[in-house]
Amino acid sequence: MSSVILRNINKSYGNLPIVKNLNLDVKDGEFVVLVGPSGCGKSTTLRMVAGLEDITQGDIQIGNKTINDLPPHKRNIAMVFQNYALYPHMSVRENIVFGLKKSGADAATIKQRLTDVSEMLKLNEYLDRKPADLSGGQRQRVAMGRALARDADVYLFDEPLSNLDAKLRHHMRTEIARIQHQYNMTAIYVTHDQIEAMTLGDRVVVMRDGIVEQVGTPMDIYLQPTNTFVATFIGSPAMNLIEAKLEGEELVFDQYRIPAAKIANVDMHSLSAHDTVLVGIRPDFFEDSALSSPSDNLFEFNDIQVDLVENLGFDKEILFKLGGEDAKARLDLRSHVKRQEHISLSVDLNRVLLFDTSTQGMLLNAGEV
Numbered sequence: 001m002s003s004v005i006l007r008n009i010n011k012s013y014g015n016l017p018i019v020k021n022l023n024l025d026v027k028d029g030e031f032v033v034l035v036g037p038s039g040c041g042k043s044t045t046l047r048m049v050a051g052l053e054d055i056t057q058g059d060i061q062i063g064n065k066t067i068n069d070l071p072p073h074k075r076n077i078a079m080v081f082q083n084y085a086l087y088p089h090m091s092v093r094e095n096i097v098f099g100l101k102k103s104g105a106d107a108a109t110i111k112q113r114l115t116d117v118s119e120m121l122k123l124n125e126y127l128d129r130k131p132a133d134l135s136g137g138q139r140q141r142v143a144m145g146r147a148l149a150r151d152a153d154v155y156l157f158d159e160p161l162s163n164l165d166a167k168l169r170h171h172m173r174t175e176i177a178r179i180q181h182q183y184n185m186t187a188i189y190v191t192h193d194q195i196e197a198m199t200l201g202d203r204v205v206v207m208r209d210g211i212v213e214q215v216g217t218p219m220d221i222y223l224q225p226t227n228t229f230v231a232t233f234i235g236s237p238a239m240n241l242i243e244a245k246l247e248g249e250e251l252v253f254d255q256y257r258i259p260a261a262k263i264a265n266v267d268m269h270s271l272s273a274h275d276t277v278l279v280g281i282r283p284d285f286f287e288d289s290a291l292s293s294p295s296d297n298l299f300e301f302n303d304i305q306v307d308l309v310e311n312l313g314f315d316k317e318i319l320f321k322l323g324g325e326d327a328k329a330r331l332d333l334r335s336h337v338k339r340q341e342h343i344s345l346s347v348d349l350n351r352v353l354l355f356d357t358s359t360q361g362m363l364l365n366a367g368e369v
């Protein structure tokens, strides 16, 4: 296994910059997840690490060796592509062991790896089939198996579970987490799936338009997003952002007046320089006031009219208006709110975030505005 260092990486197609001054250190044995909207440069970044795309500027190191000019087959990287390509003339078995054989592994190792991987990916009964005779999800698992069977320094995964149904996806996610811990794999994993990002990543990298917006542990990103983009991209349903006027020490919208000093980590001095701020509240952090236990730091939004209730089993999502905009709350099954009812919702002010209306950056304590 090896660390991966990306230093000031730039990639342009013609004059069009795609990846802009990207810096990332992936530690030996670390699992890093890349997320971001379609077209932001995730696959391009992986392909540069794999050597399938040259870099316009910057350095890539694997295990402290600069590998910019090393051809892909000399990098000892295993990759699962977004558009996975299997060898059509080979059976599933041959596809899985192909890379392992090429690297000169002995017969016993090959047999053991094949057994491990095909059990893990539930491919036992398909080993003699050709890719053309498999479903999309089965092919994707073979592509995954081919990468995992290898003994690589670095594993790159580009949305490897995107074609699987929800149940299989969950199974595979758990399996990936298990083998990652078992083999201490160094991996960079691209996904659109929030749950995969949160559960698999030691750290998550949020990209937008070729730029890294934030790198942090999943909980850092969830609880301390650096700006409104990260705040609304991570977490589902997305964080509510409500524009509030600052009047004295209160944040004001609709009939509500939130005492700003009670919000965690607020620097009242720098806040006072603002006329308005964006108040960020995750749907998860609302509670039905009828069910919340009393606490000093709860703020109550009374007289909320429920526009819609979506029952999801354990959770229910409710839609209502805050500051003139659509807002969402996720309540648990103990709440019996109904459409058109008027209710009170509470939120712990320690969980509320504030963002600068113009820069969209999070307003932090210690004058770091």
Ligand SMILES: Nc1ncnc2c1ncn2[C@@H]1O[C@H](COP(=O)(O)OP(=O)(O)OP(=O)(O)O)[C@@H](O)[C@H]1O
Residues within 6 Å of the ligand: 013, 018, 036, 037, 038, 039, 040, 041, 042, 043, 044, 045, 082
């Ligand atoms: N060969 C190419 N020539 C020109 N532009 C390209 C080329 N390959 C990719 N791009 C552009 O680079 C940008 C980044 O593409 P990339 O595939 O890295 O995005 P992504 O983040 O993986 O998106 P997705 O989530 O849809 O897979 C896109 O705007 C894409 O159109």
Ligand SMILES: [Mg+2]
Residues within 6 Å of the ligand: 042, 043, 044, 082, 158
């Ligand atoms: Mg992609």
